[in-house]
Amino acid sequence: MLNKIYLDYAAATPIDPEVIKAMTPYFREGFGNSASLHSFGQEAKEVLEESRSIIATALAARPKEIIFTSSATESNNLAIKGLLLANREKSGHIITSLIEHDCVLNSIKWLEQMGIRHFAASKIPVDKYGLINPGDIEKAIRKDTVLVSIIHANNEIGTIQPIREIGKICHKKGVYFHTDAAQSFGKIPINVNSMNIDLLTASSHKMYGPKGVACLFVRKGIKIEPLFHGGGHEAGLRSSTTNTPAIVGFAKAVEICHREMEKESKRQTKLRDKLIKGVLTEIDGSYLNGHPQKRLPNNANFRFEFVEGESIVMRLDAFGIAASTASACSSPKLEPSHVLLAIGLKPQEAHGSLRLSLGKWTKEKDIDYVLKVLPQIIKKLRDISPFKH
Amino acid sequence: MYTKKVMQHFRKPHNYGKIRKPDGIGKVGNIVCGDVMWLYIKVGKDKKGEEILEDVKFETFGCVAAIATSSVVTNLARGKTLNEATDINKNEVVKHLGGLPPIKIHCSILAADALAEAIYNYLSKNKRPISTKLQKRHKRLEQERMIIEEKYKDWTKEP
Ligand code: FES
Numbered sequence: 001m002l003n004k005i006y007l008d009y010a011a012a013t014p015i016d017p018e019v020i021k022a023m024t025p026y027f028r029e030g031f032g033n034s035a036s037l038h039s040f041g042q043e044a045k046e047v048l049e050e051s052r053s054i055i056a057t058a059l060a061a062r063p064k065e066i067i068f069t070s071s072a073t074e075s076n077n078l079a080i081k082g083l084l085l086a087n088r089e090k091s092g093h094i095i096t097s098l099i100e101h102d103c104v105l106n107s108i109k110w111l112e113q114m115g116i117r118h119f120a121a122s123k124i125p126v127d128k129y130g131l132i133n134p135g136d137i138e139k140a141i142r143k144d145t146v147l148v149s150i151i152h153a154n155n156e157i158g159t160i161q162p163i164r165e166i167g168k169i170c171h172k173k174g175v176y177f178h179t180d181a182a183q184s185f186g187k188i189p190i191n192v193n194s195m196n197i198d199l200l201t202a203s204s205h206k207m208y209g210p211k212g213v214a215c216l217f218v219r220k221g222i223k224i225e226p227l228f229h230g231g232g233h234e235a236g237l238r239s240s241t242t243n244t245p246a247i248v249g250f251a252k253a254v255e256i257c258h259r260e261m262e263k264e265s266k267r268q269t270k271l272r273d274k275l276i277k278g279v280l281t282e283i284d285g286s287y288l289n290g291h292p293q294k295r296l297p298n299n300a301n302f303r304f305e306f307v308e309g310e311s312i313v314m315r316l317d318a319f320g321i322a323a324s325t326a327s328a329c330s331s332p333k334l335e336p337s338h339v340l341l342a343i344g345l346k347p348q349e350a351h352g353s354l355r356l357s358l359g360k361w362t363k364e365k366d367i368d369y370v371l372k373v374l375p376q377i378i379k380k381l382r383d384i385s386p387f388k389h
Numbered sequence: 390m391y392t393k394k395v396m397q398h399f400r401k402p403h404n405y406g407k408i409r410k411p412d413g414i415g416k417v418g419n420i421v422c423g424d425v426m427w428l429y430i431k432v433g434k435d436k437k438g439e440e441i442l443e444d445v446k447f448e449t450f451g452c453v454a455a456i457a458t459s460s461v462v463t464n465l466a467r468g469k470t471l472n473e474a475t476d477i478n479k480n481e482v483v484k485h486l487g488g489l490p491p492i493k494i495h496c497s498i499l500a501a502d503a504l505a506e507a508i509y510n511y512l513s514k515n516k517r518p519i520s521t522k523l524q525k526r527h528k529r530l531e532q533e534r535m536i537i538e539e540k541y542k543d544w545t546k547e548p
Binding site: 305306307308310311314315318327328329330332334336346347348351383384385386387 | 391396399400402405406416421422423424425426427448449450451452453455456492540541544545
């Protein structure tokens with residue numbers, strides 16, 4: 001049988017068995033609605049608040065500052081639209097970067113289309129490693145700037161931004177600072193206080209928790225408008241019956257990730273670097289996308305000259321290896337990734353991109369197998385390609 | 390997303406590579422996604438003395454569908470007369486693959502276009518009459534090719 005190797009942890013992770021065990025009782029026995037008065041409801045309420053406090057502790061936040069949502073996409077929408085709408089009478093300039101997740105960029109596009117009064121957006125460029133220069137943000141801050149929203153670690157190339165410095169600048173200038181930590185939470189330490197963060201997005205299914213649950217940290221005293229109106233759950237900021245089992249699972253996943261963080265991040269960094277070094281030495285015309293050091297412990301992103309990414313992914317799949325690409329051919333609009341263009345790649349260079357993202361079940365022998373198979377695949381595709389040197 | 394047939398052709402493409410001293414070359418590119426296909430033909434004669442495509446090969450820089458459609462087009466074209474081969478269209482290619490996802494149909498157009506360009510190249514090199522239909526098609530493809538060649542000029546070394 002084909003040995004399956006999953007190297008797409010940045011897209012989705014399997015749920016940790018310990019998480020499933022923690023969730024299970026809340027499907028049948030503890031199924032109550034946390035808004036009900038009876039004992040079923042109260043039990044759900046209790047475990048909801050426990051979960052909230054576990055996640056708050058992991059961020060060095062207060063439990064009341066955590067709002068549960070359904071996804072990182074929702075959290076980012078809530079942060080950006082919610083904050084801008086709450087400030088619509090005064091001012092409405094937002095600063096973000098060219099390498100944000102689509103849900104941030106499209107939320108901004110929506111606000112532009114809606115003709116929200118005073119609304120304006122500036123997008124900060126990045127260098128060839130995908131790094132933002134905090135000085136550029138300082139320069140871009142205007143009198144009417146309300147919010148700066150910068151992704152903590154990029155989902156494609158894994159580059160980690162100097163969040164603390166950016167936050168410091170924002171606070172000096174009296175501007176709110178939001179960061180999308182969907183890829184970084186649980187993998188690298190985050191402290192919302194020492195890192196000067198006012199709003200933060202975190203997601204469960206990127207860290208061995210269930211899909212369909214995420215959260216937004218909103219610092220006490222910051223007003224945002226809800227996107228959903230209804231029964232007033234989550235302090236009125238997110239009406240919807242509470243998804244208790246998923247939230248319990250999320251909290252358990254946070255607990256496990258923080259318990260294992262030091263060990264796992266060291267282990268995965270070592271494997272990542274072995275993979276990077278192996279690919280760059282074994283394959284001519286291969287390059288690393290993103291920063292060599294300032295990157296997530298589990299992210300490796302390459303590009304290969306003269307071949308196309310979807311073809312690489314599908315050939316890897318035939319060998320049992322799951323990976324991902326941001327090539328134009330694999331995108332619904334047939335456009336190259338905005339992140340790869342932002343780091344200065346030409347469209348044809350972005351064409352041959354490949355992301356391999358590791359996780360806690362990745363073994364050294366998996367990396368060895370990739371290093372054995374990938375060079376053959378690239379060679380074969382180059383044999384088929386008209387371009388070769 | 391892809392049919393079994395597509396995956397078979399993608400994994401083991403038929404007729405890829407160059408033809409030494411080809412009689413015609415068709416170079417086309419997709420200005421949307423940026424894929425490139427080069428197709429080579431060798432012209433021979435059948436028993437009745439009519440000109441046929443004796444050998445057809447391709448080189449493709451592109452997605453799964455682009456490689457699979459190249460493989461199918463070269464298969465279909467082999468042994469056909471020049472006129473028959475010029476008439477091979479995307480529908481025929483798609484049918485042979487048991488279908489393609491809608492967003493990937495343009496890849497099959499690329500393959501049919503590459504073949505038509507190679508035939509045009511052969512006819513024009515040999516100062517042979519060319520139908521107005523093929524001439525028109527060539528005009529359009531030539532423009533697209535220039536855009537693509539500009540894009541890939543770092544990657545192409547003139548021999
Ligand atoms: S040729 Fe680019 S999508 Fe197929």
